[in-house]
Amino acid sequence: MRLVFLGPPGVGKGTQAQLLCKKYSIPQISTGDMFRAAIKEQTELGKKADAILKAGKLVDDSITLGLIKDRLQKSDCKNGYLLDGFPRTIPQAEGFGALLKELHQELDGVISIFVDEAVLIRRLSGRRSCPKCGKIFHLESNPPKKKDHCDSCGEKLIFRNDDKPETIHKRMETYRTLTEPLISYYKKKNLLFEIDGDQLIEKVFEDIVGVLKK
Numbered sequence: 001m002r003l004v005f006l007g008p009p010g011v012g013k014g015t016q017a018q019l020l021c022k023k024y025s026i027p028q029i030s031t032g033d034m035f036r037a038a039i040k041e042q043t044e045l046g047k048k049a050d051a052i053l054k055a056g057k058l059v060d061d062s063i064t065l066g067l068i069k070d071r072l073q074k075s076d077c078k079n080g081y082l083l084d085g086f087p088r089t090i091p092q093a094e095g096f097g098a099l100l101k102e103l104h105q106e107l108d109g110v111i112s113i114f115v116d117e118a119v120l121i122r123r124l125s126g127r128r129s130c131p132k133c134g135k136i137f138h139l140e141s142n143p144p145k146k147k148d149h150c151d152s153c154g155e156k157l158i159f160r161n162d163d164k165p166e167t168i169h170k171r172m173e174t175y176r177t178l179t180e181p182l183i184s185y186y187k188k189k190n191l192l193f194e195i196d197g198d199q200l201i202e203k204v205f206e207d208i209v210g211v212l213k214k
């Protein structure tokens with residue numbers, strides 16, 4: 001199964017991707033996680049990406065496409081993959097389409113998750129994530145069992161530095177102008193499934209699994 005998760009910041013892409021990838025045994029490919037890893041390792045890419053993420057803007061299409069091209073050719077992608085946060089612009093979607101052709105692959109679906117902006121802001125402000133294993137929590141809706149520590153690996157949880165109010169607003173704006181057009185792009189290709197993300201995590205998951213069964 002080859003899938004794309006599309007949706008605004010904080011809608012629950014990462015949360016649902018972790019559940020879905022476990023269920024279908026496919027890798028979660030999050031370009032956001034790849035950039036954060038590069039920043040942590042202070043690679044050349046990381047040095048470039050750091051200021052871009054902090055400003056709530058997007059990394060260059062050509063750099064992002066290059067990363068995905070390498071990643072999709074790794075052996076764990078043989079039985080499919082879930083792209084979380086890619087493509088994010090029309091040029092990325094077109095480059096991805098060309099890459100799929102080159103790899104003789106087809107996309108099974110694009111899951112577009114939607115939630116009101118006021119809810120998104122609450123979700124991002126209360127998010128905490130594990131720097132070691134990547135598990136995602138929320139102070140109110142999905143708290144860790146032990147305060148400030150990861151349920152899975154015990155590491156101290158962190159607050160993403162692009163989850164500050166100023167950056168959240170810029171990320172929302174970037175989403176509306178550059179990413180939202182992908183909804184009609186994939187609708188026209190008959191690949192789009194729309195999911196209401198303003199429900200309990202378990203219920204959103206059930207709805208996604210439901211559309212994938214059809």
Ligand code: AP5
Nearest residue numbers: 009010011012013014015031032059085123127137138201
């Ligand atoms: P990225 O990391 O992809 O960030 P994003 O798209 O802004 O999305 P988030 O990760 O913030 O939210 P999410 O939808 O995963 O929500 P989550 O599950 O965590 O990208 C970061 C940056 O990298 C970009 O700004 C850009 O600079 C760069 N970048 C990435 N990809 C790029 C690309 N392709 N091209 C160029 N640049 C790129 O959930 C959020 C919170 O809500 C959590 O606390 C969670 O516990 C809670 N929650 C989840 N579901 C529910 C629910 N149903 N009910 C209640 N709470 C919930």
Ligand code: MG
Nearest residue numbers: 013014015032
């Ligand atoms: Mg995410």
Ligand code: ZN
Nearest residue numbers: 130133150153
């Ligand atoms: Zn952890």
